[in-house]
Amino acid sequence: MVHGPLVAAALFGCGDTPPTPPPDLGDPTANLDAGDRGRFLLGRALFERLATPDEGLGPLFNAERCSDCHDQPVVGGGGARIRVVKATRFADGRCDLLHAEGGDNIQRRATDLLAAHGLGPERIPAAATASARVTAPPLFGLGLIGAVPDAVLLEAADPDDRDGDGISGRLPRLPDGRSARFGRKGDAATLRDFVVSALRFELGFTTPAHLDEIAVNGVPVPPGADPARDPEIDPVALGQLTDYLRFLAAPAPDRDLPDAARDTVARGQALFRQIGCTSCHRETLVTAVADTPASTGAGSVAAPLADRTIRPWSDLLLHDMGEGLANVCGSDAAPAELRTAPLWGLRHRNLFLHDGRASDLPAAIRAHGGEAAAIRDAFLALPAEAQADLIRFLRSL
Ligand code: HEC
Ligand code: HEC
Numbered sequence: 001m002v003h004g005p006l007v008a009a010a011l012f013g014c015g016d017t018p019p020t021p022p023p024d025l026g027d028p029t030a031n032l033d034a035g036d037r038g039r040f041l042l043g044r045a046l047f048e049r050l051a052t053p054d055e056g057l058g059p060l061f062n063a064e065r066c067s068d069c070h071d072q073p074v075v076g077g078g079g080a081r082i083r084v085v086k087a088t089r090f091a092d093g094r095c096d097l098l099h100a101e102g103g104d105n106i107q108r109r110a111t112d113l114l115a116a117h118g119l120g121p122e123r124i125p126a127a128a129t130a131s132a133r134v135t136a137p138p139l140f141g142l143g144l145i146g147a148v149p150d151a152v153l154l155e156a157a158d159p160d161d162r163d164g165d166g167i168s169g170r171l172p173r174l175p176d177g178r179s180a181r182f183g184r185k186g187d188a189a190t191l192r193d194f195v196v197s198a199l200r201f202e203l204g205f206t207t208p209a210h211l212d213e214i215a216v217n218g219v220p221v222p223p224g225a226d227p228a229r230d231p232e233i234d235p236v237a238l239g240q241l242t243d244y245l246r247f248l249a250a251p252a253p254d255r256d257l258p259d260a261a262r263d264t265v266a267r268g269q270a271l272f273r274q275i276g277c278t279s280c281h282r283e284t285l286v287t288a289v290a291d292t293p294a295s296t297g298a299g300s301v302a303a304p305l306a307d308r309t310i311r312p313w314s315d316l317l318l319h320d321m322g323e324g325l326a327n328v329c330g331s332d333a334a335p336a337e338l339r340t341a342p343l344w345g346l347r348h349r350n351l352f353l354h355d356g357r358a359s360d361l362p363a364a365i366r367a368h369g370g371e372a373a374a375i376r377d378a379f380l381a382l383p384a385e386a387q388a389d390l391i392r393f394l395r396s397l
Contacts, residue, residue, distance in 0.1 A: 043244025056232025185330025192297025322369025
């Protein structure tokens with residue numbers, strides 16, 4: 001019986017190096033040096049660590065650790081076991097994130113100490129015009145996404161639909177002018193900023209930049225209801241948590257396809273392009289060269305993430321997806337606008353769309369409306385066999 005390494009030698013011949021297999025799901029990206037790998041591991045331990053109120057959890061929170069929500073199929077993934085309730089007000093074309101009423105993230109849990117003060121958990125404010133229960137997206141490959149220069153994203157943007165194809169992608173902007181590629185509604189400019197928001201709004205941690213606890217539906221947390229000293233996380237730990245996500249490898253497509261499936265997948269991929277799915281689910285993006293500024297908040301693009309062609313299958317732009325998918329708004333996103341969902345790693349998932357409403361891929365496609373309506377109809381007009389090929393392609397990602 002010939003074992004693995006010998007088979008590889010036989011296949012590739014003496015002297016040839018076999019191609020390095022991509023990292024497993026949940027592992028760090030290839031070619032990290034010892035220092036980066038160490039920070040990845042320390043950050044992952046923080047991501048999985050159960051927090052207590054003495055350490056900073058709460059007084060309002062949704063879960064006790066990052067991996068309570070981000071653990072499918074492995075730590076760093078997504079999840080629907082705990083959904084986050086969001087509520088916003090959209091009036092006169094403007095989005096109100098309801099900061100005065102405690103913000104758009106409605107924390108569903110409170111520490112015993114806060115409850116003893118007669119406060120929490122939060123309720124959806126009466127002023128809200130919409131609410132949603134959103135699932136946690138997988139976090140694989142976000143460092144690469146942060147390494148793509150704005151200019152690459154802007155190549156595909158067409159906010160006024162000048163080319164008349166019915167598809168207008170828009171790169172959302174924060175009030176301070178920076179572009180926002182993280183979050184499904186374009187909520188954060190950098191990975192680090194998103195990590196800070198997650199700490200504050202999901203776990204109830206104060207951070208070096210935000211020393212105050214978030215108010216309970218607008219009512220400030222009474223002194224004594226939160227024993228931990230602020231900030232509840234120090235800059236070193238915050239950096240490690242960010243580096244964990246920065247170096248968490250992108251999902252690789254299925255490499256063990258039988259020959260017959262290979263043909264089906266190739267046909268499905270060609271159809272995906274032909275009918276126009278790629279006008280939003282863009283085929284490739286390129287990351288910046290090393291040491292240029294990155295949207296990870298880590299200063300500059302690290303060498304292992306630099307100069308790479310990546311396939312998240314998204315333009316990372318906002319699109320009007322129609323009334324069916326509309327609910328909450330974002331600081332620069334109307335209720336119907338959503339960022340094109342990256343499709344890499346789709347084969348590891350079983351619930352789709354921002355609120356997990358679709359439990360199979362055809363249902364996720366049928367829910368596309370707005371700018372995607374004509375392309376959705378083109379999919380529905382395909383013969384059943386062609387539709388199946390396209391779905392098989394998606395399931396190989
Ligand atoms: C209670 C569940 C929950 C917990 C706990 C949680 N998250 Fe999330 N996370 C979500 C949801 C829901 C979203 C998607 C929000 C949206 O729709 O944009 C998200 C999105 C993200 C994103 C943006 C992904 C993207 O594609 O842009 C990052 C980064 C992230 N979370 C990191 C973390 C970190 C770090 C922690 C721990 C400090 C954490 N999350 C804890 C539910 C959670
Ligand atoms: C106008 C832009 C646009 C076009 C065209 C488009 N999509 Fe999407 N797609 C999106 C957006 C935005 C989402 C996220 C919707 C949500 O989260 O509710 C999405 C989500 C998805 C999802 C679910 C992914 C997830 O993470 O849950 C699948 C699968 C998908 N699209 C496949 C397709 C296919 C197949 C086509 C072609 C028939 C297509 N899309 C065409 C913008 C588009």
